[in-house]
Amino acid sequence: MxxxxxxxxxxxxxxxxxxxxxxxxxxxxxxxxxxxxxxxxxxxxxxxxxxxxxxxDKSGLYRALAKRHTDALLATLRTALDSPGDRRDRVEATLHAYLSAIETRPQVYRFLMHPAETPSDEKGFDVGRHSVPLLRRMGEDLGEVIAERLDLGPDTREVARVWGHGIVGMMYAAGDWWLGERPLSRDLLVRHLADLLWGRLAETGDRAGSRGL
Amino acid sequence: MxxxxxxxxxxxxxxxxxxxxxxxxxxxxxxxxxxxxxxxxxxxxxxxxxxxxxxxDKSGLYRALAKRHTDALLATLRTALDSPGDRRDRVEATLHAYLSAIETRPQVYRFLMHPAETPSDEKGFDVGRHSVPLLRRMGEDLGEVIAERLDLGPDTREVARVWGHGIVGMMYAAGDWWLGERPLSRDLLVRHLADLLWGRLAETGDRAGSRGL
DNA sequence: AGACTGGTGTTACCGCAAGTAACTAGCATG
DNA sequence: CATGCTAGTTACTTGCGGTAACACCAGTCT
The missing domain is CATH 1.10.10.60 (Homeodomain-like)
Incomplete structure (x- = not known):
């Protein structure tokens, strides 16, 4: 047949x-x-x-290769985002999941964070894109989850997307720095980041003699 | 002589x-x-x-080239961080300064965000480093400023560094996404990000029927 | 003056990587 | 048998990063 x-x-x-x-x-x-x-x-x-x-071409191979790991990582992040506990618990669990992933397989991390290899080089001009696909997808996904679960007023979707990308970026940059220097435990790092998201920056008082941040 | x-x-x-x-x-x-x-x-x-x-070598040239722009950008961010107003005003001004910079010169932005070209490839093994020098420097700088100006308890320096890198990453990822899609005005983007830093994520209630974030 | 030094610049090359053209061998189907 | 589809090959082109060897042209030291 x-x-x-x-x-x-x-x-x-x-x-x-x-x-x-x-x-x-x-x-x-x-x-x-x-x-x-x-x-x-x-x-x-x-x-x-x-x-x-x-x-x-090579970027095609690399895209295919990246897709598998990206899908896997996103899946574990999704489940962490659905873990039991209150909102703060879930956020911390997600941060832990991400940091644990990049900690246990740093080469995979490094590979995934390599920006796209200029797949379309049309005419030589370049728009101002940087585009690390993994970051984009994580940001979009998180944005969707936030929009589903939170009521942020009339422009919820807009705010949620901004927050999604913002939180992902926070996780990324802090994780990248942490992975390189390891100046504190993962647990503390997670706690400090969650504190940041929980508005401790706004609550904290100025240092004496400073003009304030 | x-x-x-x-x-x-x-x-x-x-x-x-x-x-x-x-x-x-x-x-x-x-x-x-x-x-x-x-x-x-x-x-x-x-x-x-x-x-x-x-x-x-090429990476030397690129490093020299990047240094100029990095220094310039960091200087404008520093002045924005010292602008008048309360803390929220200063944070928003800094976000505006960054976004305005990447908006007006996207090619410079793209160049600066290229990760370092593996300057030392010793023996072929690779640690899990990614290292975009601009991000690192911005994170460290902001961390220092935070440590100078805020009193975050006994481990202020530690928390400040985490926050520095975290906030920079937030700015970076949101900015990168925004620069590619432009789904909202710069003003709104800045406001939403500042809201995020001001703890609105923790304050906002769950959507009805959701299991909560 | 003449040798030395330190900068500018060149041509011609090496090694290596991405990507391609042209061709061969198995193996099923009309 | 011929056709077509796949998996495979060798041998090549093009372009890049990087280097060796050389030439020129100041001023400086003896």
């Missing part, structure tokens, strides 16, 4: 595709994001053109 | 250096951060090896 064979073919090529992705992942996690296509092909036991047939 | 001539030499080479930097800047702002050394050399009317004599 034609469709049956087609399906076999498709699943076969897709299996091959994931095999190649797994080889690529091994290399990227060993050599970093600057791994060469040759090295990846060698790891997979084949040569370059096959990679190009499957993924178009 | 020896020193006098030495000084002349030094100023001369330094002038040349800044000329080269200006040429590099023109090219980078035209072609994006992936501009080639050849292109930069051509723009400066010379050939590659001179660039390498002045800056060591």
């Amino acid at each position: 034609e469709t049956g064979q087609r399906d076999d073919q498709r699943t076969a090529t897709q299996r091959r595709r994931t095999e190649l992705l797994e080889a690529a992942e091994r290399v990227v996690l060993r050599d970093g994001p600057e791994a060469s296509m040759n090295a990846i092909a060698a790891e997979a036991g084949i040569t370059k053109p096959i990679l190009y047939r499957h993924f178009g | 020896e020193t006098g001539q030495r000084d002349d030499q030094r100023t001369a080479t330094q002038r040349r250096r800044t000329e080269l930097l200006e040429a590099a800047e023109r090219v980078v702002l035209r072609d994006g951060p992936e501009a080639s050394m050849n292109a930069i050399a051509a723009e400066a009317g010379i050939t590659k090896p001179i660039l390498y004599r002045h800056f060591g």
Whole structure:
């Protein structure tokens, strides 16, 4: 039967595709994001053109590779966001989930945070985009969750998106710094960040003799 | 006199250096951060090896180029942080200053946000560092300012650094998203972010029928 | 004067990476 | 048998970062 064979073919090529992705992942996690296509092909036991047939170009391969981890990370963040307890508990659980993820697999983190490799370089002009896909997706997702669950008045969706991206960025920058220097425990870091989100910045008094922040 | 001539030499080479930097800047702002050394050399009317004599390698050139803009941006942020008004006014002014900067010169922004080009690739292993120098510096600076001006208890410096990086990250991610989509005015964006920092997330009630955030 | 130094600049090259063209071999289907 | 589809190859082009070797042109030291 034609469709049956087609399906076999498709699943076969897709299996091959994931095999190649797994080889690529091994290399990227060993050599970093600057791994060469040759090295990846060698790891997979084949040569370059096959990679190009499957993924178009290097950014295509990297996008496919990033998607898996991004999906996985987002899933764990979602479940953390649904953990039991009050709102503060949930926020702290989510921060913990994120920080734990980047702590246990820093190479994956580094790979995912590499900004997109200028997939469309049309005509050489460049808009002012930076675009780390993982950050964008996390921000959008969190924004949606906030909009679903909180009532922020008439422009809830707008505010929620801003907050989503803002909170994600807070988590990202603090996590990146923390991962590099490790000047405090994860627990404390989470607590301080939650304090920040809980408005302690506004409540805290000026230091004596300061003109105030 | 020896020193006098030495000084002349030094100023001369330094002038040349800044000329080269200006040429590099023109090219980078035209072609994006992936501009080639050849292109930069051509723009400066010379050939590659001179660039390498002045800056060591490409990342050296880029670091020199980034430093100027980073210093300038940090200076304007500092003054915004010292603007008149109460604390919220100052925070909003700083957010405005940052967003205005990335809005008016998006190519500079894109260039500055490019993570460091793996300056030391020792032995091929990679720690989990990402390191966008501008973000780090902004975070550290803001942390210092916070530590100077606020009394956050016994571990003020620790909390202040966390908050510095966190707030900077919030500003960064929200700004990056906003710059790409422009779904609202800068004024509103600033207000929503300040609301977030002022603890509105904790104050806001759950939406009816939601399990709460 | 002549050798030395330190800057400017060049041409010509190496190594390596992304990406492609052209071709081959298996294997099912009309 | 011919057709087409896939997985695979070798060998190439193009372009980049980076370097070696050399030339020129000040002033400086002896």
